[in-house]
Amino acid sequence: MSRHAWTATSLVLGAIMLPMSTAFAHSDQLAELKRLSVDELLDVEVTSVSRREEDLRKAAAAIAVLTSEDLRRSGATSMPEALRLVPGLHVAQENSTTWGVSARGFSSVNSEKLLVLSDTRSIYTPLFSGVAWDVQDYLLADVERVEVIRGPGAALWGSNAVNGVVNITTRSARDTHGDYLEAGVGDVDRFWVGARHGGETAGGRHFRVFARYFDRDGTENPLATSEDEARLGHLGFRMDWGSAEAAGWTMQGDAYAGDMGQLAPVVEVLGRPGPQGQLTSKVSGGNLLARWRRPTGVDSDLQVRAYYDYTRRDDPSFLDTLHTFDVDVQHRLTALSRHEIVWGVSGRLTANSNQSGGLFVVEPQNSDDYLWSGFVQDQIALSDSLAITAGTKVERNDFSGFEVQPSIRAAWTPDPGHTLWMAVSRAVRVPTRFERDVNIDASDPAADPLFRLLGNRDFGAEKLIAYEAGYRWQASRGLLVDLALFNNDYDALASLEVGTPFLDGAGRTVIPVLNQNLGSGRTRGAELLVEWQPRDYWRVSATYSAIDLRLESSGLDLNRNAWLEGSTPRGMAGLRSSLTLRNFEVDAQFRHHTRIRRLMQDVSGAGLDAYSSLDVRLGWRATPDLQISLMGQNLLDDEHVEFGTPAARGALARAAWLKAEWRHE
Amino acid sequence: MRVSVLARLALVAASFLPALASAQPGEYQVKAVFLFNFGQFVEWPSDSYDTPQAPFVICVVGEDPFGKTLDDVVRGEAIGSRTLVVRRFSDADGISRCNILFVGRNDAGMLDEALAAARGHSVLTVTDVDGAESNGAIIVLYNDRQRIRMRINIAAAKANHLVISSKLLRPAEVVGTEGS
Numbered sequence: 001m002s003r004h005a006w007t008a009t010s011l012v013l014g015a016i017m018l019p020m021s022t023a024f025a026h027s028d029q030l031a032e033l034k035r036l037s038v039d040e041l042l043d044v045e046v047t048s049v050s051r052r053e054e055d056l057r058k059a060a061a062a063i064a065v066l067t068s069e070d071l072r073r074s075g076a077t078s079m080p081e082a083l084r085l086v087p088g089l090h091v092a093q094e095n096s097t098t099w100g101v102s103a104r105g106f107s108s109v110n111s112e113k114l115l116v117l118s119d120t121r122s123i124y125t126p127l128f129s130g131v132a133w134d135v136q137d138y139l140l141a142d143v144e145r146v147e148v149i150r151g152p153g154a155a156l157w158g159s160n161a162v163n164g165v166v167n168i169t170t171r172s173a174r175d176t177h178g179d180y181l182e183a184g185v186g187d188v189d190r191f192w193v194g195a196r197h198g199g200e201t202a203g204g205r206h207f208r209v210f211a212r213y214f215d216r217d218g219t220e221n222p223l224a225t226s227e228d229e230a231r232l233g234h235l236g237f238r239m240d241w242g243s244a245e246a247a248g249w250t251m252q253g254d255a256y257a258g259d260m261g262q263l264a265p266v267v268e269v270l271g272r273p274g275p276q277g278q279l280t281s282k283v284s285g286g287n288l289l290a291r292w293r294r295p296t297g298v299d300s301d302l303q304v305r306a307y308y309d310y311t312r313r314d315d316p317s318f319l320d321t322l323h324t325f326d327v328d329v330q331h332r333l334t335a336l337s338r339h340e341i342v343w344g345v346s347g348r349l350t351a352n353s354n355q356s357g358g359l360f361v362v363e364p365q366n367s368d369d370y371l372w373s374g375f376v377q378d379q380i381a382l383s384d385s386l387a388i389t390a391g392t393k394v395e396r397n398d399f400s401g402f403e404v405q406p407s408i409r410a411a412w413t414p415d416p417g418h419t420l421w422m423a424v425s426r427a428v429r430v431p432t433r434f435e436r437d438v439n440i441d442a443s444d445p446a447a448d449p450l451f452r453l454l455g456n457r458d459f460g461a462e463k464l465i466a467y468e469a470g471y472r473w474q475a476s477r478g479l480l481v482d483l484a485l486f487n488n489d490y491d492a493l494a495s496l497e498v499g500t501p502f503l504d505g506a507g508r509t510v511i512p513v514l515n516q517n518l519g520s521g522r523t524r525g526a527e528l529l530v531e532w533q534p535r536d537y538w539r540v541s542a543t544y545s546a547i548d549l550r551l552e553s554s555g556l557d558l559n560r561n562a563w564l565e566g567s568t569p570r571g572m573a574g575l576r577s578s579l580t581l582r583n584f585e586v587d588a589q590f591r592h593h594t595r596i597r598r599l600m601q602d603v604s605g606a607g608l609d610a611y612s613s614l615d616v617r618l619g620w621r622a623t624p625d626l627q628i629s630l631m632g633q634n635l636l637d638d639e640h641v642e643f644g645t646p647a648a649r650g651a652l653a654r655a656a657w658l659k660a661e662w663r664h665e
Numbered sequence: 666m667r668v669s670v671l672a673r674l675a676l677v678a679a680s681f682l683p684a685l686a687s688a689q690p691g692e693y694q695v696k697a698v699f700l701f702n703f704g705q706f707v708e709w710p711s712d713s714y715d716t717p718q719a720p721f722v723i724c725v726v727g728e729d730p731f732g733k734t735l736d737d738v739v740r741g742e743a744i745g746s747r748t749l750v751v752r753r754f755s756d757a758d759g760i761s762r763c764n765i766l767f768v769g770r771n772d773a774g775m776l777d778e779a780l781a782a783a784r785g786h787s788v789l790t791v792t793d794v795d796g797a798e799s800n801g802a803i804i805v806l807y808n809d810r811q812r813i814r815m816r817i818n819i820a821a822a823k824a825n826h827l828v829i830s831s832k833l834l835r836p837a838e839v840v841g842t843e844g845s
Contacts, residue, residue: 044812
């Protein structure tokens with residue numbers, strides 16, 4: 001028998017034997033539980049289904065949740081890596097420090113149409129509209145869950161929640177008593193260490209303090225003269241106290257500092273020299289958040305939350321600092337037994353300073369911008385099986401003025417296993433500091449006439465009307481099918497245009513180039529998730545998403561914004577398996593992205609090839625307190641690229657790491 | 666070559682699988698076993714059964730969080746000479762014939778109605794709605810981080826003519842004692 005024939009035979013045998021030999025596992029476990037005494041039963045650790053999860057099953061939105069178990073078993077060492085598990089999200093790593101995370105098209109490293117909240121604190125920056133993923137550091141072991149809503153969430157969360165919202169929630173200090181220590185070494189993630197200590201003070205205050213440090217190797221790029229290595233240290237704490245019946249308090253904070261290498265300058269202008277040599281951004285920041293929540297009756301509560309956030313980025317091309325102050329009040333109440341009403345008001349001040357490194361300036365250098373908003377949402381239970389959720393956010397911001405972002409959603413749950421939902425929503429993406437205040441000489445500064453890229457105070461918000469529908473089917477305890485469909489109509493998209501020429505102080509002709517709302521477009525797509533748990537110890541999930549994008553501009557569109565339609569793969573597929581065998585865990589994740597047709601930033605109009613990737617993680621619980629894991633990443637090829645221009649993108653190599661985790665309660 | 670090694674591993678793993686148990690049982694597997702155990706640690710008055718052959722009845726009112734787990738737990742089991750059966754009710758009508766009655770927190774809206782219907786009858790009311798002991802539930806199974814805890818309202822048990830064994834009371838948090 002040839003080797004190939006033998007292989008095929010044993011694979012088939014394995015596939016048949018696996019289900020047959022395990023048919024009794026469920027009842028075996030029950031029999032084992034029945035042998036336990038009451039005291040022993042009280043000591044069994046269980047996995048629980050939260051009220052939240054039950055609500056999610058009936059939610060009228062395309063929502064996906066990563067649990068702490070998902071995060072742990074993904075082997076992700078950073079938040080954007082973990083987001084690769086979410087169906088329909090396009091996560092593309094450009095280099096060691098830059099990721100593009102996008103939902104439903106418009107993929108770019110700015111991810112401008114995706115709102116990201118960390119324990120309700122917005123980490124979407126108003127400078128370039130997007131998330132600086134390189135400084136979003138987490139001790140992933142203390143993250144409780146990540147909820148991802150694809151589609152607009154603006155009626156609740158406000159502007160920029162256009163194509164999606166990511167809600168990262170860390171665990172309560174009540175749930176992180178004891179010590180935790182992790183250390184890892186690898187060839188890309190060269191070295192990292194994390195530690196946490198938690199407990200309860202004599203006064204009943206639960207607390208934890210934690211620290212983390214990582215050192216990540218750069219990626220390969222033969223064109224680059226600079227390395228994109230990354231290093232970051234992070235300290236944080238969280239306290240929770242009070243009670244659910246009276247008043248509950250949370251206080252938390254972080255501080256971090258690091259060095260983020262770059263392959264190429266963040267801003268390049270043809271024909272003008274940019275920063276040379278090794279390019280490294282010195283990043284630092286911190287935040288402090290306090291939350292107070294008091295029940296005001298059955299199924300109603302009042303919450304006040306305030307935070308301060310500081311970020312500083314000392315980049316070779318600019319020095320940017322941002323202070324954010326945010327206060328938010330929310331009241332949830334039930335009325336007339338059928339209505340669950342949530343309303344709230346909030347105010348935010350962003351005090352930004354951007355000091356030029358020479359190539360461009362942001363004028364004025366310092367800007368204080370205010371955002372005032374209010375929202376109300378009513379979830380009406382029309383019958384046991386039909387619920388309507390209607391709501392709107394109304395806000396006033398210093399970039400585009402008044403914005404109204406309503407949504408109406410309906411969920412029909414004829415029985416607990418089936419949910420059919422539909423939604424229509426409006427959402428906007430507000431302009432950024434760069435779009436409003438930038439000033440770049442786009443040709444030789446001595447030339448006459450001179451092309452100058454200028455911010456445009458008349459540039460308004462980009463607008464979306466989204467039509468969505470979905471079907472969720474919990475076929476059995478072990479099988480979930482979740483399908484979402486969308487049709488998004490965009491209007492007033494950014495398009496870079498030539499303005500009216502004028503004479504500057506020196507009598508030269510300046511031809512202004514500025515953003516106008518001349519773009520429009522339509523995207524359509526489907527996202528499918530199938531989760532199957534054939535056995536208590538084996539979980540499989542499959543995801544597939546497809547999208548079609550049409551973007552156009554009625555103007556010149558000098559910056560090729562319409563090319564954004566090419567930057568999202570038309571199809572993405574994923575397959576994931578998690579197997580637990582006594583003290584061992586075997587996790588495998590496969591993904592395939594179809595080609596990127598072209599990248600907006602790449603003048604040549606070139607795209608990137610399709611790619612497939614496989615990650616495998618082996619976990620071994622050596623003792624109840626100690627877990628060792630081994631991870632292999634990008635196993636299918638020596639290296640591949642995922643995103644970015646030829647100068648800015650790095651090749652992601654096959655890699656491995658080894659990690660030890662020790663926890664003691 | 667790599668493929669054939671993987672295949673061999675799969676074959677070896679498969680032959681060991683029957684002996685394996687999963688890492689963590691589900692919350693409602695453990696709660697189902699609790700319900701079963703309560704039948705052995707609580708005494709019902711003899712007049713709570715119509716006939717000497719009447720089965721011991723565990724009822725789930727409202728949305729059932731157990732799936733088929735509860736049926737699996739009681740299959741082939743008996744309390745004394747009585748067989749165990751599971752019945753499901755969409756509302757509180759007719760629940761006074763239940764020995765144990767469970768209301769899940771996924772359908773907490775049913776709680777007050779079910780407790781009212783059970784009051785004064787020899788029905789052991791159990792729920793996992795946290796804090797329900799103050800509404801008159803007899804046993805509350807609540808989650809404390811990853812473990813399940815038990816709170817017993819002894820006054821409510823007395824009102825329903827039930828005697829709870831010290832084996833159950835000792836590890837539980839007891840409320841509703843005289844003078845409290």
